[in-house]
Amino acid sequence: MSRRLPRGLPRLEPAGLDGWMVRLFDTIDEANMPWLTALVRECEAAFGETLVDLVPSYTTLLVIFDPLRLSPAEARQRLGALLARLTPDEEAADAPVKELPVWYDASVGPELGRLAELAGMSREAVIACHSERTYRVFALGFAPGFAFMGSVDARLEAPRLETPRRRVPAGSVAVAGRQTAAYPAVTPGGWNLIGRTPAVLFDRDREGFSLLQVGDRVRFVPIERAEFERRGGDARPMEEAR
Amino acid sequence: MSDAVDGLRVMRAGPLALLQDAGRCGVRRLGVTQGGPADLHGWAWANHLVGNAWGTPALEVTFGGLELVAERDLTVAVAGADLGATLDGAPLDGWRSFSLEAGQRLAFATPVNGLRAYLAVAGGFAAPPVLGSVACVVREGLGGHDGRGHRLAEGDRLRVTPQRAGRGCELGHEAPSEARIDYRRPAELSLLPGAQVGEFSGESLYRAFNAPWRVDDRADRMGVRLAGPPLSCRMTSMISEGIGLGAVQVPPDGQPIALLNDRQTIGGYPRLGALTPLACSRLAQCLPGQEVRLKAVATEPALEDYRRFRAAFA
Numbered sequence: 001m002s003r004r005l006p007r008g009l010p011r012l013e014p015a016g017l018d019g020w021m022v023r024l025f026d027t028i029d030e031a032n033m034p035w036l037t038a039l040v041r042e043c044e045a046a047f048g049e050t051l052v053d054l055v056p057s058y059t060t061l062l063v064i065f066d067p068l069r070l071s072p073a074e075a076r077q078r079l080g081a082l083l084a085r086l087t088p089d090e091e092a093a094d095a096p097v098k099e100l101p102v103w104y105d106a107s108v109g110p111e112l113g114r115l116a117e118l119a120g121m122s123r124e125a126v127i128a129c130h131s132e133r134t135y136r137v138f139a140l141g142f143a144p145g146f147a148f149m150g151s152v153d154a155r156l157e158a159p160r161l162e163t164p165r166r167r168v169p170a171g172s173v174a175v176a177g178r179q180t181a182a183y184p185a186v187t188p189g190g191w192n193l194i195g196r197t198p199a200v201l202f203d204r205d206r207e208g209f210s211l212l213q214v215g216d217r218v219r220f221v222p223i224e225r226a227e228f229e230r231r232g233g234d235a236r237p238m239e240e241a242r
Numbered sequence: 243m244s245d246a247v248d249g250l251r252v253m254r255a256g257p258l259a260l261l262q263d264a265g266r267c268g269v270r271r272l273g274v275t276q277g278g279p280a281d282l283h284g285w286a287w288a289n290h291l292v293g294n295a296w297g298t299p300a301l302e303v304t305f306g307g308l309e310l311v312a313e314r315d316l317t318v319a320v321a322g323a324d325l326g327a328t329l330d331g332a333p334l335d336g337w338r339s340f341s342l343e344a345g346q347r348l349a350f351a352t353p354v355n356g357l358r359a360y361l362a363v364a365g366g367f368a369a370p371p372v373l374g375s376v377a378c379v380v381r382e383g384l385g386g387h388d389g390r391g392h393r394l395a396e397g398d399r400l401r402v403t404p405q406r407a408g409r410g411c412e413l414g415h416e417a418p419s420e421a422r423i424d425y426r427r428p429a430e431l432s433l434l435p436g437a438q439v440g441e442f443s444g445e446s447l448y449r450a451f452n453a454p455w456r457v458d459d460r461a462d463r464m465g466v467r468l469a470g471p472p473l474s475c476r477m478t479s480m481i482s483e484g485i486g487l488g489a490v491q492v493p494p495d496g497q498p499i500a501l502l503n504d505r506q507t508i509g510g511y512p513r514l515g516a517l518t519p520l521a522c523s524r525l526a527q528c529l530p531g532q533e534v535r536l537k538a539v540a541t542e543p544a545l546e547d548y549r550r551f552r553a554a555f556a
Contacts, residue, residue, distance in 0.1 A: 013436070014435075014541070015484075015516060016489070016515075016516035017518055017541065018487075018519075028481060040271070052267050053268055054270070056271055057483045060481075060484065062483065062485070062486065064486065068552055139482060140271060141273045142273060143381075144269075144274045146273050148482075185383070209272055
């Protein structure tokens with residue numbers, strides 16, 4: 001894990017009347033995340049009631065504060081002070097990994113064949129390649145609970161579909177570029193679908209709401225159709241699935 | 243919530259009527275957007291005129307077409323756009339509180355001046371908060387009168403919290419004339435320059451702040467596209483990062499998009515900067531085809547304007 005930030009960083013950039021963008025890094029890297037999760041916690045402590053929202057993402061943290069209670073200059077000062085003593089979160093090698101069961105199958109993952117073709121490997125090898133890595137959640141966005149995870153093995157790198165689907169079923173597990181994700185709800189989407197998880201990714205009635213959080217480590221675990229259905233998954237093909 | 247009673251029934255829904263409180267916060271890191279009133283100014287005045295505290299849920303009526311019948315005697319106010327509202331068929335003045343008696347019919351027709359009207363009821367509309375807020379975000383299925391992010395539909399009943407005695411009961415409260423905005427006039431939108439402003443060519447920056455921009459018909463609560471001379475930026479895309487309210491992003495086609503309340507939480511296009519909250523409100527009242535101009539402003543005066551605006555509702 002990198003113990004220092006890149007030269008010239010961190011940097012504070014103006015982001016409207018009520019925000020500062022804290023730029024910590026300039027490239028995507030798993031090692032960024034313990035810095036970002038530490039910064040999130042430090043900001044919560046330093047801003048308290050004057051904090052409105054925080055948006056961590058890959059290399060940055062957007063800090064939104066209440067401009068009636070704190071001026072941008074005061075907010076900048078607080079951020080400067082905490083950045084000066086920021087250290088990354090310590091992570092044990094055996095830190096918990098969240099597991100997402102996935103039924104990898106062409107009926108629910110129509111691009112499984114495309115990825116195999118692009119990679120020049122069998123579908124079984126694609127599944128093994130996707131499920132043997134431990135990924136890191138870089139950001140949540142696009143839709144509630146949609147976690148951008150990386151990095152996918154370079155051999156599975158695949159461009160987005162030229163024409164996005166109007167409707168991607170909930171639970172669809174997907175790859176785009178060197179990132180992977182699971183769709184929490186039915187939405188349009190242009191990623192390559194390779195399987196489906198029965199896990200509920202976003203639940204308004206659950207504490208924390210989202211199964212996956214920024215900084216989490218995640219592994220996909222292949223399961224058979226019977227197990228997928230036993231866990232409540234919707235095995236219907238694309239058009240019919242909810 | 244527990245003492246809520248039926249207040250209004252929807253006879254005709256119109257294209258888009260949504261319940262909005264001040265917005266959802268603290269959950270943007272989960273990909274959950276902010277929501278809240280697209281025009282903070284009109285929403286705040288509607289609530290204020292019936293004595294409601296800042297943040298009370300009010301109805302945002304976009305374009306018109308909504309028809310409501312009162313199920314009990316209520317004190318209400320309409321502010322923001324003039325959508326040709328009528329009370330039992332008689333023309334109704336906005337920017338003031340009035341009494342709506344059980345059985346009376348309040349209807350919104352089509353835009354006369356502005357795009358979004360706000361209806362507040364003394365005591366406030368009552369709805370189950372979802373992730374801490376009543377703000378209705380259709381795309382996410384969160385909030386609103388039913389908690390499921392649905393726009394109003396024919397037959398829906400809107401619940402209200404009965405007003406407490408001695409507060410917000412007075413009729414005839416009016417907004418001062420300086421608060422009533424004529425949305426048909428050319429809009430000048432204050433923009434705080436952002437970190438990537440130096441990545442745009444000098445000519446593009448000149449155009450950005452001097453050319454007239456036309457509000458495109460691709461405009462909704464997520465964002466408003468502005469059509470005009472193409473702007474060029476050395477950066478074409480960035481690693482996705484959090485996007486604040488009013489951020490003006492410029493995709494490779496060079497046509498800026500001002501991002502509003504229901505925007506996605508992160509994005510990867512370079513930005514000119516951010517519109518102030520009041521500039522967002524002003525833009526949200528512009529109809530497609532209307533002309534707007536961008537004006538670069540410094541933080542201090544913009545903050546002063548915003549604080550003065552909020553002080554009226556303290």
